[in-house]
Amino acid sequence: xNEVIKNIIRxxxxxxxQALVLNQLxxxxxxxxxxxxxxxxxxxxxxxxxxxxxxxFAMGIAIDxxxxxxxxxxxxxxxxxxxxxxxxxxxSPRDGYDNLKEGSSYQMGVRWYIFVYGILLFLHHLWFFTxxxxxxxxxxxxxxxxxxxxxxxxxxxxxxxxxFVSKPKER
Numbered sequence: 001x002n003e004v005i006k007n008i009i010r011x012x013x014x015x016x017x018q019a020l021v022l023n024q025l026x027x028x029x030x031x032x033x034x035x036x037x038x039x040x041x042x043x044x045x046x047x048x049x050x051x052x053x054x055x056x057f058a059m060g061i062a063i064d065x066x067x068x069x070x071x072x073x074x075x076x077x078x079x080x081x082x083x084x085x086x087x088x089x090x091x092s093p094r095d096g097y098d099n100l101k102e103g104s105s106y107q108m109g110v111r112w113y114i115f116v117y118g119i120l121l122f123l124h125h126l127w128f129f130t131x132x133x134x135x136x137x138x139x140x141x142x143x144x145x146x147x148x149x150x151x152x153x154x155x156x157x158x159x160x161x162x163x164f165v166s167k168p169k170e171r
Contacts, residue, residue, distance in 0.1 A: 003044060010164055011059060014039050017160070019066035030129075030145035031152060036063060036073070037124050038157040040081050041117050042102050042165065049085055056081035076128040080120050091116050104165040105158070118154065125150055 018036040025033065040056050060074025067073070091112055105113035129145045 007039075007043065007055075010039055010042065011055075013164075014160075015059060015062045015066070019063045022156075023063075023067045027152075029148055030141065031148045032145070033149065033156050034121075034125070034128070034153045035157045035160055036060075037077060037080055037121055037153075038117075038160060038164075040077060040084060041120065042104060042161070044102055045088075049082075052081045052084060053078055072128060072131055075131060076124050079127050080124040083120065083123055087116055087119055102165070104161060106165055113158075117157070118150075121154055121157070122146070122150060125153065 014036045018034065022033045022035065027033070036059060039059055040052065043052055043055065056077040057074055060071070060077040063069070063073040064071055093108070093112070108116075125146045126142070129142045129149075133142055133145075
């Protein structure tokens with residue numbers, strides 16, 4: 001399948017899953033499952049930073065417009081997209097990213113995926129909940145929301161990745 005069409009389908013499905021299903025769940029303890037950051041991670045490596053930022057903003061605004069969150073998702077996703085090349089550089093493979101297409105666990109390995117997506121998702125969640133609460137006297141409540149939402153978001157994202165990304169064929 002063409003890469004552009006595949007990413008358009010991912011975009012639409014992740015916006016739908018996040019805005020129409022996961023944002024409607026009331027789990028308790030401030031837990032909020034967010035799987036849409038997976039879209040930014042799975043964008044092709046050769047995509048320019050400006051294109052990644054624009055796509056992240058478009059996805060965030062789409063979720064914000066459906067969820068009435070006034071730019072909360074957009075700003076969090078743009079921050080993640082901005083930090084993506086920095087984190088990728090920190091954890092780059094020895095040969096670089098030249099022969100690789102996307103940041104899935106199938107192509108990059110489970111260890112790379114856990115570190116890179118874990119760090120990006122943590123930063124996304126920290127920014128999101130800090131802006132959502134917007135009071136530093138609730139710092140421990142912000143951390144509670146981050147550390148309770150992070151494992152569930154990571155788990156759901158990993159499960160969705162198995163649907164969106166095909167395993168490479170064995171040679």
